[in-house]
Amino acid sequence: MILTVTLNAAIDQTYRLERLYAGEVNRVARVIPSAGGKGLNVARVVHSLGAEVRATGVLGGRNGDRIRDLLEQEHIPNDFFDAPIESRICINIIDGDGTSTELLEPGDEVDNRTVEGFIGHFKELLKDARVVTLSGSGLRGMPDNMYALLAEAAHEAGKPVILDSSGRWLTEGLKAAPTVIKPNRDELVQLAGMELDEPGVVRFCQNYIRAGIRHAVVSLGSEGAILVSREGSYHARPPKLSTVNTVGSGDAMVAGLAVGLMNGSAPEELLRRAVAVSAANTLTEQTGFVVEEEAGRLYQEIRVERLGH
Ligand SMILES: Nc1ncnc2c1ncn2[C@@H]1O[C@H](COP(=O)(O)OP(=O)(O)OP(=O)(O)O)[C@@H](O)[C@H]1O
Numbered sequence: 001m002i003l004t005v006t007l008n009a010a011i012d013q014t015y016r017l018e019r020l021y022a023g024e025v026n027r028v029a030r031v032i033p034s035a036g037g038k039g040l041n042v043a044r045v046v047h048s049l050g051a052e053v054r055a056t057g058v059l060g061g062r063n064g065d066r067i068r069d070l071l072e073q074e075h076i077p078n079d080f081f082d083a084p085i086e087s088r089i090c091i092n093i094i095d096g097d098g099t100s101t102e103l104l105e106p107g108d109e110v111d112n113r114t115v116e117g118f119i120g121h122f123k124e125l126l127k128d129a130r131v132v133t134l135s136g137s138g139l140r141g142m143p144d145n146m147y148a149l150l151a152e153a154a155h156e157a158g159k160p161v162i163l164d165s166s167g168r169w170l171t172e173g174l175k176a177a178p179t180v181i182k183p184n185r186d187e188l189v190q191l192a193g194m195e196l197d198e199p200g201v202v203r204f205c206q207n208y209i210r211a212g213i214r215h216a217v218v219s220l221g222s223e224g225a226i227l228v229s230r231e232g233s234y235h236a237r238p239p240k241l242s243t244v245n246t247v248g249s250g251d252a253m254v255a256g257l258a259v260g261l262m263n264g265s266a267p268e269e270l271l272r273r274a275v276a277v278s279a280a281n282t283l284t285e286q287t288g289f290v291v292e293e294e295a296g297r298l299y300q301e302i303r304v305e306r307l308g309h
């Protein structure tokens with residue numbers, strides 16, 4: 001089973017309208033709600049790929065109940081830790097030309113009892129997990145090294161762990177050397193403190209490989225992704241696509257990586273599958289949702305280049 005962690009779960013509201021006018025009254029044409037926060041998108045995609053998944057994290061309040069209901073409707077197995085908080089709402093506004101504007105609430109504040117309680121809950125769930133994914137921001141009040149604590153618990157239990165986060169959650173989480181990391185272009189620039197070209201990405205990521213991370217996968221939007229590992233580095237590119245909603249593509253990539261890791265895929269295959277799954281996510285309206293056959297079709301069209309750097 002793949003265990004997905006969403007510390008800061010959300011009701012993701014996708015609003016579609018013809019055009020967004022800042023500073024004016026905007027009427028929404030269509031609302032598409034889904035159980036969100038990055039880890040729940042990962043869970044949905046793993047589920048749609050037919051692999052066994054369990055979603056965990058922290059939920060609370062009426063929004064927390066709604067998130068549970070949405071998960072039940074989709075038959076996504078879940079076992080969240082209940083906390084005296086209100087889970088957040090995140091908004092993604094997509095206008096007629098496909099431009100996406102995201103409004104992300106920060107999430108509620110928790111105390112130490114919730115932090116300790118969740119870590120205990122996570123350690124129990126780890127027993128049945130084959131791969132763990134840690135995604136997105138944490139809740140206020142959680143220690144900056146929350147993901148390092150969870151990754152260390154996964155290491156102790158002998159379970160591979162994928163980290164996909166940003167800011168301090170990522171910087172501190174990296175110190176526990178997760179098995180796989182998946183920064184996007186902006187996150188890598190923040191970590192490096194400068195823009196990087198393709199050889200620069202490989203050289204920079206090799207530092208993480210030396211520090212014990214097995215695969216560093218840098219996602220580059222429509223340009224696909226670069227995987228750096230001890231066995232070699234690769235750049236996989238998807239075909240040009242008419243995208244519908246790109247939000248959650250990074251999460252779909254993490255889902256593809258988790259399934260590949262569980263199946264023991266070699267780096268090139270791991271990357272090709274992850275790029276195919278993430279590209280398939282851009283073709284569906286719902287955030288973090290993939291049609292398996294679409295991913296299979298795209299898999300044939302991914303071009304993979306071995307990098308010499
Ligand atoms: N326009 C696109 N066309 C084809 N594939 C895409 C496109 N946008 C994203 N992808 C695929 O999705 C992967 C992840 O996208 P991206 O680098 O934007 O991640 P991200 O910023 O983490 O996304 P998010 O935070 O929205 O989940 C890319 O590596 C690529 O394989």
Ligand SMILES: O=P(O)(O)OC[C@@]1(O)O[C@H](CO)[C@@H](O)[C@@H]1O
Nearest residue numbers: 012036037038090104136137248
């Ligand atoms: O605030 P975080 O946890 O970093 O990101 C939250 C979020 O933007 O990420 C997903 C897209 O990747 C959305 O479902 C969700 O709303």
